[in-house]
Amino acid sequence: MSVQEWLESYRKAWVDRDPEAAAALFTDDSLYREQPYEEAFRGAGGVRDYWTRVTETQADVNMQWGTPVVDGERAAVEWWVRMTNGGAPVTLAGSMTLLFAEDGRCRELREYWHFAPEHQSPPEGWGA
Numbered sequence: 185m186s187v188q189e190w191l192e193s194y195r196k197a198w199v200d201r202d203p204e205a206a207a208a209l210f211t212d213d214s215l216y217r218e219q220p221y222e223e224a225f226r227g228a229g230g231v232r233d234y235w236t237r238v239t240e241t242q243a244d245v246n247m248q249w250g251t252p253v254v255d256g257e258r259a260a261v262e263w264w265v266r267m268t269n270g271g272a273p274v275t276l277a278g279s280m281t282l283l284f285a286e287d288g289r290c291r292e293l294r295e296y297w298h299f300a301p302e303h304q305s306p307p308e309g310w311g312a
Contacts, residue, residue, distance in 0.1 A: 194206065216293045
């Protein structure tokens with residue numbers, strides 16, 4: 185699986201709010217670091233549990249990727265999400281660093297994101 189295919193599968197899993205599809209993108213020994221100061225979610229099971237909890241209040245997810253920067257097994261990419269969370273419109277803007285296994289699944293994800301109330305549009309030149 186290419187980085188672009190992985191990103192599209194991740195986007196689809198989020199839009200569909202599908203924890204099983206998200207978990208399938210990660211190795212059994214993966215680390216998913218949603219917050220830099222908290223313990224990582226471990227393995228595909230940890231991803232599944234995290235996604236089950238975090239996506240249950242989300243709806244109308246609209247996700248965009250920036251242009252990924254790829255160097256061997258490592259990729260970095262910006263993302264922008266407008267959605268409804270708990271009935272309120274919100275925007276999340278972030279970036280993630282990904283390390284991939286030989287089979288194309290992710291073995292480590294580190295992300296950093298920011299929250300804004302209401303729907304916000306990306307600034308000019310975003311994602312390039």
